[in-house]
Amino acid sequence: MKRPGWLVSSPDKGEVLDGFQREIIELLPRLRRMARAITRSVADADDLTQLTVERALVRADQWAPGTRLDSWMYRIMKNAWIDEARSRTRQARIFAPEEQGLNIGADGEAAMEAHLQAASVAQAMARLPDDQRLAVALVLVEGLSYREAAAVLEIPEGTLTSRLVRGRNALLADLRGAA
Amino acid sequence: MKIDDRKLIAYVDGELDAFGRAEVEAAVAADPVLGVRLEEHRMLRAKVSGAYAAVVQESVPAQLMAAAQAGAKPDPNNVVTLADRRKPSPVVKPQMKVSLPAWSSAAATLMVGVVAGYLISQQNAGVLAPSMDGALVARGGLAKALDNNLSANSGPTRLGISFKTADGRYCRTFQADAQRMAGIACHEGPRWIARMTTAAPAPSKSFDYRPAASATAPAVLAAVDGMIEGDPLDRAGEMAAKARRWRD
Numbered sequence: 152m153k154r155p156g157w158l159v160s161s162p163d164k165g166e167v168l169d170g171f172q173r174e175i176i177e178l179l180p181r182l183r184r185m186a187r188a189i190t191r192s193v194a195d196a197d198d199l200t201q202l203t204v205e206r207a208l209v210r211a212d213q214w215a216p217g218t219r220l221d222s223w224m225y226r227i228m229k230n231a232w233i234d235e236a237r238s239r240t241r242q243a244r245i246f247a248p249e250e251q252g253l254n255i256g257a258d259g260e261a262a263m264e265a266h267l268q269a270a271s272v273a274q275a276m277a278r279l280p281d282d283q284r285l286a287v288a289l290v291l292v293e294g295l296s297y298r299e300a301a302a303v304l305e306i307p308e309g310t311l312t313s314r315l316v317r318g319r320n321a322l323l324a325d326l327r328g329a330a
Numbered sequence: 331m332k333i334d335d336r337k338l339i340a341y342v343d344g345e346l347d348a349f350g351r352a353e354v355e356a357a358v359a360a361d362p363v364l365g366v367r368l369e370e371h372r373m374l375r376a377k378v379s380g381a382y383a384a385v386v387q388e389s390v391p392a393q394l395m396a397a398a399q400a401g402a403k404p405d406p407n408n409v410v411t412l413a414d415r416r417k418p419s420p421v422v423k424p425q426m427k428v429s430l431p432a433w434s435s436a437a438a439t440l441m442v443g444v445v446a447g448y449l450i451s452q453q454n455a456g457v458l459a460p461s462m463d464g465a466l467v468a469r470g471g472l473a474k475a476l477d478n479n480l481s482a483n484s485g486p487t488r489l490g491i492s493f494k495t496a497d498g499r500y501c502r503t504f505q506a507d508a509q510r511m512a513g514i515a516c517h518e519g520p521r522w523i524a525r526m527t528t529a530a531p532a533p534s535k536s537f538d539y540r541p542a543a544s545a546t547a548p549a550v551l552a553a554v555d556g557m558i559e560g561d562p563l564d565r566a567g568e569m570a571a572k573a574r575r576w577r578d
Contacts, residue, residue: 172398175398176399179394179395180385180387180388180390181386183386183390183394184383184385187382187385197394200394201393201394201397204394204397204398205397205400208397208400268377268381269381269382272377272378273381276378276381290343291374291375291379292381292382296345297340297343297345312339313336315339316336319335319339319371319374320335322378323370323371326374
């Protein structure tokens with residue numbers, strides 16, 4: 152696990168972070184991953200993550216301690232993304248999903264292969280409707296259970312599973328075509 | 331017993347109880363086509379989760395860190411709405427938007443840094459020295475490196491990030507290993523003035539990823555976040571700025 156210690160603590164800043172913020176900081180890598188799965192570019196993903204963090208800090212008093220902070224933040228992210236999607240005019244534009252900055256440590260063949268595969272997955276994900284992509288991202292990328300994912304999306308479990316079925320069949324068809 | 335996609339996928343996702351699992355396994359054993367379908371869904375789950383797995387190992391961008399570390403008690407007038415974020419460039423550019431608390435903590439860091447920098451400079455008059463007007467001016471090897479070197483991860487004085495501030499000055503992060511010092515210097519008039527300094531960690535081989543920025547101390551990165559306007563200069567930008575002697 153390559154994660155420099157300063158990512159989770161910040162002694163140099165000489166400021167005391169409260170426990171809530173500390174937990175948010177620990178969640179940042181996962182929030183970025185979720186954002187990467189639902190947006191189309193690294194820049195959008197980090198924008199969305201930042202917006203999520205800002206909203207979470209503002210609404211800190213709405214989080215019930217003892218409940219899962221990750222689910223709460225995924226929900227904030229989902230809402231931010233949906234707000235964004237509603238007013239977005241960019242859907243009209245045709246974007247080839249930007250090369251996702253998935254890290255390739257060394258440029259060996261295996262790494263290149265993995266990168267290409269990741270890129271084709273990202274493209275297929277980008278072609279899914281938002282509701283299916285959110286469901287797939289929470290369950291397949293973030294590993295949430297159906298119950299947790301349904302709670303994040305504020306939908307019944309049955310709705311979640313139909314989105315998962317449709318989303319996954321679309322991905323299968325898409326990736327089969329690409330292969 | 332008919333096994334539909336919903337059930338097959340629930341099996342792959344580990345959502346079935348023992349009875350449901352047995353049902354699927356029996357059906358798959360009896361029907362090779364269903365077996366292929368199951369395998370496809372298994373592979374898909376692995377592919378999709380694998381495609382994003384590396385993200386959690388990336389360094390978190392400094393700007394995002396700063397947002398998470400921003401003052402816990404937000405100013406209600408400073409709530410960033412999506413509309414705000416959307417205004418200047420809705421799509422591509424990550425905005426260097428720093429909320430007020432982040433600014434204030436950056437300012438605090440800066441103050442501490444300047445004092446520390448002054449003390450450091452007493453022992454290392456070689457690289458930074460207070461001038462008549464009280465500004466901490468880069469000298470010697472540091473001044474030369476700031477003038478001439480492009481960002482690189484090696485050498486006794488390393489330059490990390492070059493950027494422009496809102497008031498149009500060029501600033502650069504530096505790390506002087508011999509002096510165990512890192513900071514930010516901005517070009518003002520003919521001089522490079524240290525805007526903040528901090529004790530640098532002992533030279534390390536490297537952090538992973540982000541070749542130029544990775545070696546930059548977090549306190550310096552946080553301060554950059556508070557000062558930068560737009561994106562850091564890329565190589566071409568640095569060369570152009572250097573050619574103009576870091577003036578506009």
